[in-house]
Amino acid sequence: MGLATTNALELGVDVSGLDAVLIAGWPGTRASLWQQVGRAGRDGQDALAVLIARDDPLDTYLVHHPEALFGRPVEAIVLDPSNPYVLGPHLCAAAAEIPLTEDDLPIFGPTTPKVLDDLVAQGLLRRRPTGWFWTRRERATDLADIRGGGGNPIQVVESSTGRLLGSVDEPSAHTTVHTGAIYLHQGETFLVELLDLDAGVALVTSAYPDYTTFARDITDISILSTERSTSLGPGTLHFGEVEVTRQVVSYLKRRLQSGEMLGDEPLELPPRTLRTRAVWWTLPASAVAPLAEAGIDLGGAAHAAEHASIGLLPLFATCDRWDIGGVSTELHADTGLLTVFVYDGHEGGAGFAERGYARATDWLTATREAIMSCECERGCPSCIQSPKCGNGNEPLDKRGAIRLLNTLLTPQ
Ligand SMILES: [Zn+2]
Ligand SMILES: [Zn+2]
Numbered sequence: 001m002g003l004a005t006t007n008a009l010e011l012g013v014d015v016s017g018l019d020a021v022l023i024a025g026w027p028g029t030r031a032s033l034w035q036q037v038g039r040a041g042r043d044g045q046d047a048l049a050v051l052i053a054r055d056d057p058l059d060t061y062l063v064h065h066p067e068a069l070f071g072r073p074v075e076a077i078v079l080d081p082s083n084p085y086v087l088g089p090h091l092c093a094a095a096a097e098i099p100l101t102e103d104d105l106p107i108f109g110p111t112t113p114k115v116l117d118d119l120v121a122q123g124l125l126r127r128r129p130t131g132w133f134w135t136r137r138e139r140a141t142d143l144a145d146i147r148g149g150g151g152n153p154i155q156v157v158e159s160s161t162g163r164l165l166g167s168v169d170e171p172s173a174h175t176t177v178h179t180g181a182i183y184l185h186q187g188e189t190f191l192v193e194l195l196d197l198d199a200g201v202a203l204v205t206s207a208y209p210d211y212t213t214f215a216r217d218i219t220d221i222s223i224l225s226t227e228r229s230t231s232l233g234p235g236t237l238h239f240g241e242v243e244v245t246r247q248v249v250s251y252l253k254r255r256l257q258s259g260e261m262l263g264d265e266p267l268e269l270p271p272r273t274l275r276t277r278a279v280w281w282t283l284p285a286s287a288v289a290p291l292a293e294a295g296i297d298l299g300g301a302a303h304a305a306e307h308a309s310i311g312l313l314p315l316f317a318t319c320d321r322w323d324i325g326g327v328s329t330e331l332h333a334d335t336g337l338l339t340v341f342v343y344d345g346h347e348g349g350a351g352f353a354e355r356g357y358a359r360a361t362d363w364l365t366a367t368r369e370a371i372m373s374c375e376c377e378r379g380c381p382s383c384i385q386s387p388k389c390g391n392g393n394e395p396l397d398k399r400g401a402i403r404l405l406n407t408l409l410t411p412q
Contacts, residue, residue: 010035019047025054026062029318031074055381057311058321061370068315068366075318082111084118085348089143091115091132092124096140099131152200156183159193159203168202174248174269175215177202181251182213197270211262214252217390220245221278221327221341223334232360233408234287239357242278244325244343247271252392277349279356281364282337287407291400298338301400302328303391304384306340308401309356309367311386313342316363317355322388324352361409368405371398 010032018040027033041047053059062068105112119125125132134140153167165185168177177183181192183204191207226240248269253262292298306328310321323345332339344350356363374383379398
């Protein structure tokens with residue numbers, strides 16, 4: 001007799017008499033893994049737990065490196081409470097309860113005075129001799145979005161019945177419920193007839209298409225400031241503030257069974273900008289010239305290394321690969337060099353890129369190992385292909401990525 005469950009069961013639910021646990025895919029953290037494993041073998045009973053790896057670079061790495069799981073403590077949580085996008089709404093909520101005084105400021109950390117000045121300048125708080133006061137009629141707690149998505153959510157509505165199926169946060173709406181998208185909801189398939197961003201609604205209709213859709217976007221990144229730099233092999237590693245501009249420009253239709261391309265339909269959606277933190281590495285022309293001479297597609301190699309490194313970062317910073325993004329280029333306008341960026345997907349940064357900077361050698365070594373140990377010939381979802389690539393996983397060069405990372409990780 002078996003029981004199929006979501007990860008809800010990991011949260012301490014005790015079903016007595018379980019003999020074995022089968023885990024479908026790496027659950028994301030060692031803490032979750034041990035919680036899930038611990039559902040079987042209660043009261044000193046013997047038990048078996050099996051982790052079934054998915055097509056994912058991190059799963060590939062872990063099945064080849066079980067030592068990354070066994071004998072390691074559970075991970076430290078990464079968060080950045082001084083992020084102004086996080087701190088600002090919290091200060092407003094606190095001030096709405098009881099006006100903030102000078103004595104309170106140390107509780108909120110060293111960036112508090114600067115963030116308070118900004119909130120006063122925006123008219124959200126007012127400075128009086130007795131402290132900082134919330135000035136608005138609305139509830140200050142509404143400023144903090146527990147989904148962390150930002151923007152107003154888009155309501156997904158069935159056009160024939162007016163039934164509300166759910167909501168999608170605004171950033172994801174561009175990729176998941178754009179006009180023409182196939183949208184899955186609790187096992188039912190819908191076609192998006194219209195996405196109206198101004199009205200905050202996506203109208204959908206029940207449909208049975210023989211294809212899926214996949215949004216393509218163009219991502220640009222510019223460096224606003226470099227906070228830290230250090231040498232890495234012949235190259236340089238940086239951490240700093242960036243602005244990421246993403247625009248969904250079209251969507252691909254793919255036949256369900258064969259994956260055959262049925263077309264690329266243009267979309268007109270506004271660009272979205274994100275101010276966040278990133279870790280990035282560059283290699284000088286002298287280091288990449290031998291690779292180009294050896295016939296390696298540098299753009300494809302950098303792109304493959306970027307994808308795999310995004311897949312592996314969750315091992316070093318407790319995050320989901322969907323919390324981070326990347327951009328790679330053979331020649332970036334701001335650096336004038338081959339550059340690979342990995343950025344936090346949240347406004348202001350959530351601390352993941354910073355953790356990547358601190359653990360860069362371990363992180364990029366594990367990335368290279370994951371690519372090398374994958375049995376595929378030219379790249380697959382277990383190593384360098386990414387389910388969220390806005391460029392349809394083109395171009396990618398698996399062997400080139402290994403050579404590029406070898407170059408980067410060679411001590412000088
Ligand atoms: Zn592979
Ligand atoms: Zn990509």
